[in-house]
Amino acid sequence: MNLTLKIWRQAGPEAPGEMVTYPVSDISEDMSFLEMLDVLNEQLNAKGEEPVAFDSDCREGICGMCSLMINGEAHGPEVTTTCQLHMRSFTDGDTITIEPWRAEAFPLVRDLIVDRSAFDRVIQAGGYVSVNTGAAPEANNLQVRKEKADRAFDTATCIGCGACVAACPNASGMLFLGAKITHLGELPQGQAERDARVVKMLSQHDAEDFGGCQNLGECAAACPKEIPLDVINQLNRDFMKAKR
């Protein structure tokens, strides 16, 4: 198929940016979206133009490195990551706009690449169980109800991609944060630090210029791992309790 791509190009954080149009032809529907961009980049390189910078690593939907707003949707039209999106989701003749995540907390680095280190700092503030190596008791001394373990697992599958932030009109990071609060909060191992954790992580979240949550639900709709919106309720409940 033949496509018209409109891609955000910006040489650096301070440089001006603009949408640039590129035609691509002979795209196979078996290609992944990122392989289609690989083809474009080979063409640009051959013409002596600098390739478009974009992030990816595992290309299996698990590392969270890839991003992209595709026609205004985070990770494009399917419920999956950009690297797992395939060209059969598009039709011959389509025009596709490709932009970076846009959020104050994720400053632009170059072209389609942004800086998501704010997420790391939110985890540093308390997204862990404090147990030094060697200090752990025998694993099976602890029983965990299967439903609890399953919910912990479901929310622990967050890949830290940032689509929730990009999709949110307020650029809030509450789905990401709620996922971590729920993962650790459901488990007995996470109880000792539960109150302190939510307070510290939320305060770091706010310090990073993420916006507030108005329960719009765009985040959960965009999340490739289908993290449920109710983790934000759990986060709010934990916070209220911690503040009491």
Next chain:
Amino acid sequence: MAELIDDLYRLGDPIQDTKAPEGPIEDKWTAAKFDNKLVNPSNRRKLSVIIVGTGLAGASAAATLGEAGYHVKSFCYQDSPRRAHSIAAQGGINAAKNYNDDGDSVYRLFYDTVKGGDYRSREDNVYRLAEVANNIIDQCVAQGVPFARDYGGLLDNRSFGGVQVARTFYARGQTGQQLLIGAYQAMERQVGAGTVEQFTRHEMLEVIVVDGKARGIIARDMVTGEIETHLADAVVLASGGYGNVFFLSTNAMGCNVTATWRAHRKGAYFGNPCYTQIHPTCIPVSGDHQSKLTLMSESLRNDGRIWVPKNREDADKDPRDIPEEDRDYYLERIYPAFGNLVPRDIASRQAKYMCDDGRGVGPLVGDFRRGVYLDFASALSRMSREAIDEKYGNLFDMYQRITGEDPREVPMRIYPAVHYTMGGLWVDYDLETTIPGLYAVGEANFSDHGANRLGASSLMQCLSDGYFVLPNTIRNYLAQGPFEPVAPDAPEVREAEESVKSRIDTLLSINGERSVDSFHRELGHIMWEYCGMERTEEGLRKAIDLIRSLREEFWRNVRVLGTADTLNQSLEKAGRVADFLELGELMCIDALHRRESCGGHFRAESQTEDGEALRDDEHFLYVAAWEFAGEPSGAPGAPVLHKEDLIYKAIELKQRSYK
């Protein structure tokens, strides 16, 4: 030094001492922990350790050394430590907890790992691995890793290929992700506490060696392009495997050999570079555009039947229109006892033979069809759709997303793909390389898996190295401190920095005709054809010539656009491919010199009558540790082979058999 063999390599002195303590194998690790010197807690702050890599091995090491109070600097090329390639591991992690009371023990885990590795690993290290594995599970559970549990709330186990006990702990099909997030969070806790400094989007490009000791690294800030010097008292490489030398593999796009290769060039021996694991069930290549391959869990072989058409003419027919009598269920035919469940290496090789015979299926890629059918039709007639979906639903969906075909309707197509590299930097019992103060952990080292790795044992090794082994062995080295400070403008530092800069300048100034990717693809093709599933003397010699001329062309004709002082992904790739072009040659030399078959290394000249790998213990019961020898121009010259004899005391050597 002995004579030049076939013009390709020289024979050096054997390696005599691996630093393992004397005594019975069960007591060695306890003895080592006791004998290793201690570092006073108040001195630890003043000792610094650089760790390159934040996968399971690197993140667990950073967290643990940080907790102990050392000053740690951690590096990764991704934008967050949590994205290291370990995140993609699916199946699980082994430990001999024996929760099922099915006769498991430390000794059995040790035995299975040595046998699985086809008797090409070092007993002492593997025993320690098996011994430490149980602590890993305890540690991860305490961190909140959500392992699968049964309805009683206790931990659940599954069984994995090559063993007869259920000892694999898992978190659905995302075990690597959950373990890595556990290690990452432990590391971030130390970042918060100020003991670990984190450098993301930083690529290590050189080791700094002063007075024979590793004292730091040169890294490029991948955002600003700045070349930075980082000094420390010891350096740990946890930079993962080099499967991407084949271009297409199940590895992440950025996986590379640069960190370990740069260390190799500075004096660290490279162990068994030719040992590569090729996994039989991956989604096949669909066209020239393909950038990576995706693994489909081995468990599918429990219910799927593998076949190809009997007649070449049927290769592009709709498989559903090929009648039963025209199908060749070749594994069931050739191995009636094991059928579709033969070991990984055999399943992979037979698939290749079928495709070489012109009976492969799927799209033509070049003039070749690379694929065989994995058919669930008979399973679907036996079991309900729900039962099948319960077992394999998420894999089927993943397959469908990638290929657009539903395996419930059309047989799946699979083909072998490069998956893991058992080779890596040679290390002793302490995980120290041949450069004092330079350590290698995780997939980056050669230890523990011999010539073949069993499923679910890499995650075990990475976390064993990072949480439990390295922190105990490196203190023996650090206890020699405080070390003489290295001046930032010391000649060794300057030299390392200059060599990095001049390499980057050269890459940017060639301005040739071909893209980096086109060289990488061509190298991958050579490696796959001649140093892949089946290796021959003739093919390997040809590959060495081809790689040498490709490398020569690379440095003359590569086109890398842009500048050095900004984020430049072509430049990053170019540096990695340049190193792969040197590693590829060493892998072929290693494969050529090892005139036996063992584990994943299959030399066509060394097989039994029925096509099984035939080991030659008389001549090859050793680790091949290669020393770099450069030409005056800096290009690789004939490497020097040092043999470490493998001595089996706790286990009796046997020919592996699956009959």
